[in-house]
Amino acid sequence: MIKSNSGIRKTDVINRRMFLIGAAKVVVLVGIIARLFSLQINENKKYLTLSDKNRIREWRLPPVRGNIVDYFGNVIAGNLKVYQLHIIPEQVENFNYLLVRLKILLNLSEKRIARINKLKAELKPWDSIIVSENLSWSQFVKINNYLYDLVGVKPVMTISRNYPFNDVYTHVLGYVSQPNEQEILENETIQERFVPGMKIGKLGLERRLENHLIGTNAIQRYEVNAYGKRINQLEHQKGEQGSKIRLTVDTEIQKACGELLNEEAGSISVMDIYTGDIIAMYSSPSYNPNLFLFGISQDEWQLIRNNPLKPLINKTLSGLYSPGSTIKPIVALSALENKVIDTKFKVKCTGKMELYGQTFHCWKEKGHGWVSLKNAMKQSCDTYFYEVSRLLGVDRLNITAEKFGLGKKVLGDYFDTEKKGLFPNTKWKKNNLGKGWVLGETLITGIGQGYIQTTPLQLCMMTAQIANGGFTIKPKIIVDSNPISYEDAKQSMESGLLFDTDSEELLDKKLFKNQQNIKIVQEAMFASTNERFGTSYKSRIDDPKYQFAGKTGTAQVKRISKRERELDLELEQIPYKDRDHALYIAYGPYVNPRYALSIIVEHGGSGSKAAAPIAKKLFKLIIDRHDLRNKQSNFERITI
């Protein structure tokens, strides 16, 4: 019984203590459930987010750039499907064998092979290596034919910028290429949308209109595992292509400009004299912007960079030239406006003019004899303009010249590289050179030499404003949301005042005091091209439909020494660098004019021989395309 008592007592102890444990268990269990509740119910959102962050990764694709089209809707900067070749290392059975095969098939260089091997070592095995960024169609077909033998190789189709007209628009459009670090940091939009492999505008309108053209990223969402490998695609969010931009330019004319300049250094600008539309703007020589898309080779780059004709410079906007005799219409106009001369005013040209012991030569050694304004302009008599500018003074000339757009940017901010040029006056010289103005400087300014510097586009605009009867125009290269028809433009000009939306002020459209003076200058320019002894008489077109008025210019690039003047060398005998620049400005048709142009051939010799003939060839095309252009005026309105 004692034993059994002890047994019962033991059982009691065990049971009592078990009860305590049981209570403790319940408490602990409640604690665990509370914790589960707090994680799964209270903080569910937080952990769900974390879980999605774990498993979902986004791949952003490069945005597709907007197209740039010419006035007629032809794509001049578009997008092209390109074929690329990718290797996915983890799918490759024998990497070295694959490389040997690809090397033969695609003619890969040793350097390229080494680069692929380096990439393979750096990247994760499921990341694709780009073997070739731009396969030709025949290469692509070849690869596809041998695909059964190339395990782990993936032909991929992607989109790349493309300039279908190659070098025709290089200086207008610029080109795109991979951005550098600074370019990414500078532009917030690029920063936001940047993905490796994306290309941005590096130059020209591609750069200036980046934020319009760029487009938005397409986004692919993938589920990934803990090691970052893509398991399956969840979603594909389409990106939006960048805005389409329509330019005022005409590809046919732009192309013709390139052909006419024929790789010589120079520039041609063509402008609508009422609307200010730039019809063509060609700088020569040009280069192919498509070369930059997939990384230009060092050799090709050096070839462009070291070309003595400087293809990298946009001569239309950044080339600074003495206008030479092409300034004479403005000198004449200024003198007429200031009533310094009239049509009857005459000067006797003896071939030179003496002033304070200095001799100023006319281009014609024997002299022109007694010349009036019309004759002086026609034959480009320097002596006449020496005398006129002496009477006028540089400051009054400067006022007229600046009114007509010299010394100011023509297109404003659209091109970073655009230069303002310079039209001097006495104040400018005092402020910048610290010296007083000398009368002799007035004389050479009057024939477009000396300090004066102009861009080809400024000369074109100046000519356009003379051609339209002396009214301000606002040159533009992009078709705005509300393109003005030329009749409206013409009418608004003649009303005299126009509200300028950019500067928010009323612009004085009239550049003249007496419109008769403009007429006089126009007639003189007509004579210069269409009357016997005119400097560009040989380049005239008699058909009134194409008939144009112009003014030649020959700008000295170096001071002519007395000895050289006596030698009177032929062009070929002078070293290229010392040859004169040939210039020509013109507008037409003479009756009811519409277009103005300026032509510059660097070191081309005289304007009448090198520049004016180009105008003759170009004008026919420009006028012939006039009706087509008119029909297109309402073709498409794009807001940027």
Next chain:
Amino acid sequence: MFQHHRLNSEITLFQKIKNLDYILLVSVILLSVLSLFVMYSTDGGEILFHTKNHFVKLSVFFPLMIFIALFNIKFWHNFSYIIYLIVILLLIYVSFFGIKSSGSQRWMDLYLFVLQPSELMKVAIIMCLAKYFHRIKIENVNSFSSITILLSIIIIPIIFVISQPDLGTSILIALSGLIILWLGGIKIKYFIYSFITFLISLPFIISFLKPYQKLRILTFLDPDRDPLGAGYQIIQSKIAIGSGGLNGKGFLKGTQSYLDFLPEKHTDFIFTLFSEEFGFIGSVGLLILYSIIIFRIVRIGAISRSNFARLFCFGYAFAIFIYIVVNLSMVLGLLPIVGSPLPIMSYGGSSMLATMIGFGIVLSAKINHKQMIA
């Protein structure tokens, strides 16, 4: 009394089967089926290695449990010390000839499967201590010699397990042992004194810990300390559980596990996957299932006539409870990460073998609950 004795000793096979605890049995079967589904999910929705092996183990060890149950509880009482000694010998064998894997030496190769004797010790120690308390007079429980023997029974296996090294299992063995000491009637003050001594010597113990064990404790205190290194497991585990929400992401849809974010998802972290896919409701359901099992075991202990059976059942119920609590606290970020499987659910043969043996003895106690043991 004599009648009872006669009835119990001459019980027939049919009666034995009739006397099995069917609530416990059904719960274990439910748990086993559930564990197969979860294992199927860890294999990514395919019947692969883990699912197959888990199934094979279940189909071997479940009959083994029934087989064990058919022996009289007296038999298990009689063999308790011997079983304990055999497991000690296995531990000694492992410490010399065991298979090494990832820095520890815990396993022995039995050709058909790899055995981890320390898992068996979890059951053996309860049997051994239950028998000791069954035999000793209550008056002698707190004597010096008794306490010395009891502590030796606990400390000897722990020395071997801790040197493997396997901190997690040794803590579980110690806890299972201590609970029997508590139930057996060791004075509360001894527990209090020991606990105070433990707290005082804690810094000293920590200085003896291996660097990786210290790291685990530091990581537990601040998982964000090293999110991709030591803290990775616990962070990912919490994300998986937390993202499960009320209803879970659905069977086979747990992204955390499917996409390999979960470490050791077959073994110690199996609950994480379960909880991600079945949510709060599923998790609480699983806890209820475990609670039923524990409650049934406690009940069997309570109706047992012999103190051996009573102590074993109470002790084993507590052991199961503590495994679950330690495992869940670990994956829920309430305790540092110590290797401890979730009974039946986790992949691992030895753990399942030990658990099934324990259930077998519990069922044997149920069948023979009227059995007196002298």
